[in-house]
Amino acid sequence: MTKQPILALDAMGGDDAPLIVIEGADIAVAKNPELKLVFVGDTQQIKPLLAATRYLQSAEIVHTTEEVAPEARVSQALRAGKQTSMWKAIELVANGEVEAVVSAGNTGALMAMSKLQLRMIEGVSRPAIAGFFPNSAGQSCVLDLGANIECDAKNLIQFAVMGSAFYRDIYGVGTPSVGLLNVGEEDQKGFDYLREAAKVLNLERLGVNYQGFVEGSDITNGSVDVIVTDGFTGNAALKTAEGVANLFQQSMRQAFSANLMTKIGYLLARGGVANLRAKLDPRNYNGAVFLGLNGISVKSHGGTDAIGYANAINVAVNMVKQGFIPEVTATIARANQILAEEKTLSDDE
Amino acid sequence: MTKQPILALDAMGGDDAPLIVIEGADIAVAKNPELKLVFVGDTQQIKPLLAATRYLQSAEIVHTTEEVAPEARVSQALRAGKQTSMWKAIELVANGEVEAVVSAGNTGALMAMSKLQLRMIEGVSRPAIAGFFPNSAGQSCVLDLGANIECDAKNLIQFAVMGSAFYRDIYGVGTPSVGLLNVGEEDQKGFDYLREAAKVLNLERLGVNYQGFVEGSDITNGSVDVIVTDGFTGNAALKTAEGVANLFQQSMRQAFSANLMTKIGYLLARGGVANLRAKLDPRNYNGAVFLGLNGISVKSHGGTDAIGYANAINVAVNMVKQGFIPEVTATIARANQILAEEKTLSDDE
Numbered sequence: 001m002t003k004q005p006i007l008a009l010d011a012m013g014g015d016d017a018p019l020i021v022i023e024g025a026d027i028a029v030a031k032n033p034e035l036k037l038v039f040v041g042d043t044q045q046i047k048p049l050l051a052a053t054r055y056l057q058s059a060e061i062v063h064t065t066e067e068v069a070p071e072a073r074v075s076q077a078l079r080a081g082k083q084t085s086m087w088k089a090i091e092l093v094a095n096g097e098v099e100a101v102v103s104a105g106n107t108g109a110l111m112a113m114s115k116l117q118l119r120m121i122e123g124v125s126r127p128a129i130a131g132f133f134p135n136s137a138g139q140s141c142v143l144d145l146g147a148n149i150e151c152d153a154k155n156l157i158q159f160a161v162m163g164s165a166f167y168r169d170i171y172g173v174g175t176p177s178v179g180l181l182n183v184g185e186e187d188q189k190g191f192d193y194l195r196e197a198a199k200v201l202n203l204e205r206l207g208v209n210y211q212g213f214v215e216g217s218d219i220t221n222g223s224v225d226v227i228v229t230d231g232f233t234g235n236a237a238l239k240t241a242e243g244v245a246n247l248f249q250q251s252m253r254q255a256f257s258a259n260l261m262t263k264i265g266y267l268l269a270r271g272g273v274a275n276l277r278a279k280l281d282p283r284n285y286n287g288a289v290f291l292g293l294n295g296i297s298v299k300s301h302g303g304t305d306a307i308g309y310a311n312a313i314n315v316a317v318n319m320v321k322q323g324f325i326p327e328v329t330a331t332i333a334r335a336n337q338i339l340a341e342e343k344t345l346s347d348d349e
Numbered sequence: 350m351t352k353q354p355i356l357a358l359d360a361m362g363g364d365d366a367p368l369i370v371i372e373g374a375d376i377a378v379a380k381n382p383e384l385k386l387v388f389v390g391d392t393q394q395i396k397p398l399l400a401a402t403r404y405l406q407s408a409e410i411v412h413t414t415e416e417v418a419p420e421a422r423v424s425q426a427l428r429a430g431k432q433t434s435m436w437k438a439i440e441l442v443a444n445g446e447v448e449a450v451v452s453a454g455n456t457g458a459l460m461a462m463s464k465l466q467l468r469m470i471e472g473v474s475r476p477a478i479a480g481f482f483p484n485s486a487g488q489s490c491v492l493d494l495g496a497n498i499e500c501d502a503k504n505l506i507q508f509a510v511m512g513s514a515f516y517r518d519i520y521g522v523g524t525p526s527v528g529l530l531n532v533g534e535e536d537q538k539g540f541d542y543l544r545e546a547a548k549v550l551n552l553e554r555l556g557v558n559y560q561g562f563v564e565g566s567d568i569t570n571g572s573v574d575v576i577v578t579d580g581f582t583g584n585a586a587l588k589t590a591e592g593v594a595n596l597f598q599q600s601m602r603q604a605f606s607a608n609l610m611t612k613i614g615y616l617l618a619r620g621g622v623a624n625l626r627a628k629l630d631p632r633n634y635n636g637a638v639f640l641g642l643n644g645i646s647v648k649s650h651g652g653t654d655a656i657g658y659a660n661a662i663n664v665a666v667n668m669v670k671q672g673f674i675p676e677v678t679a680t681i682a683r684a685n686q687i688l689a690e691e692k693t694l695s696d697d698e
Binding site: 073134135136146149150181183186188190191215216217218219220221229231232233235236237238239240241242243244245246247248250251252254255256257258259261262264265266267268269270271272273275276279280 | 422483484485495498499530532535537539540564565566567568569570578580581582584585586587588589590591592593594595596597599600601603604605606607608610611613614615616617618619620621622624625628629
């Protein structure tokens, strides 16, 4: 019942594009032999790299020499636009020629171009960026990581619905648990719109496995699968988490290189340390998704390597295989129906 | 020119009170022999513990058997109120009998009781909770960590002024660098009130060493000394950072206890690992302060140990010695003057 995925890759997006894109693609195809990939970008650069791969020697290329500058403002990127590898890769999804796009390019441009070309799912008021964090139980999904700096109750409810479907499709968890990020777990805490959202999320017929308010520490402690918040707070939490992780890694390197004794200690302990690194390796959590668009658009970290890029491709592959778009379209329609009824209910009070 | 500090300690606040309070106080006095401490709480519990200390055998006790429950809502705590050790300890500051109060009790209650008794500094519109984080250069101060879930430009400007004075007094940095937390470093990012605040913070005569917008990762990368944000975002960032730190520590323990080899490796490397632990040890960053109140009120983490508690006492001691309250009162008055002039300027445009 699963679909054979066909994906477009923005071959020119990312710090070490197109090399990393193509090496990552080769790893992804090794894992998913049925996967078809279309590379969008400069044929002259892409072709020799494809020739060096195991599985992508005859992969299709859609040629263009233009690309979105990594630091370009969204408005600049859109003006430069339609001949860029990013635009053309998304266009393949919009035209129905492929089922998803992956890019490691400029996030704002990818968001804007994806929104313009794929449009929103009927009934979704705002899209959200969803991404994964390691936690002590496995991994959590947090959204919104920065698409909307301001959100209302309806946005957050829709994020909870979409985030649940996303987590289910990626990790095969039937009814992922969901928490709403707040400054405390008590019901009376935080903004009015958080309490309004909580009231609806608590409705059993909504089908969201809502667990209540959670705090920033719940992102990594495994208490819930999906954490819903506005894009300002989500972005600050994401960057803070990355910063703390960097500080730890840097401090760990210093700790082990302090003297001969610690270096020998490291050599002996490196099996354990390697496990730790693997568990917390950001490459394993690479691949953020713009949820709410009527098509699958996955953002890879710009500085990732081939393994990280392959992971972003896998996120897209899982979404295609599990039929994410029809699933989320149906659940959003049902949620909006309930929201409309709720409106009537609370007007009657 | 420095003052001899006299502090009141809420001896009954915190998970292991009064034991930890008194052990922490003993450590703090060992470091600051001129320090005088008044213990507020149950004499029957406090007296035998003081007898076991090196430096506090004859310390003063203000007796009360009532205390604020750790999980009490603020409204409950205030009703139960005036006979509690927390209230009475703050009262000693309000009456001018001591110069600062430290409590490891209920944060919300401490904030509310401190605000009621100490009142705000003239011209401060909102108080903020300021706390410290380790970073790769030393430590950063972040505020607001949760006093106000919503902030406007004026609040943030005042937080920047107060946070600078606080950082200066604790770490002896003449003009600490300040950043405004946002979802990106570009000028056009974020909310209008962030851009308004940035405009004023950029004025040289304000005397704030403002460096521009920063992101969550800047909390730990050492790019600025003071990070200013609203209490909702600050609280989420704080808890997220704590969560990531916990996940790392837990994973590190697992890594080193994986097998005999990793255990031996740990034994050899433990000197380096101990340095890492010390650097990132939350006890060294214990002691959050309610800035904007007309008196010094320091919150210790409820679950800290004697070393952590001693650190919270040291924060209060430094603020007293450096004359924080008169300093910040003067800088706030000057900032408000500039803000008022700015208002006229922008009306003239």
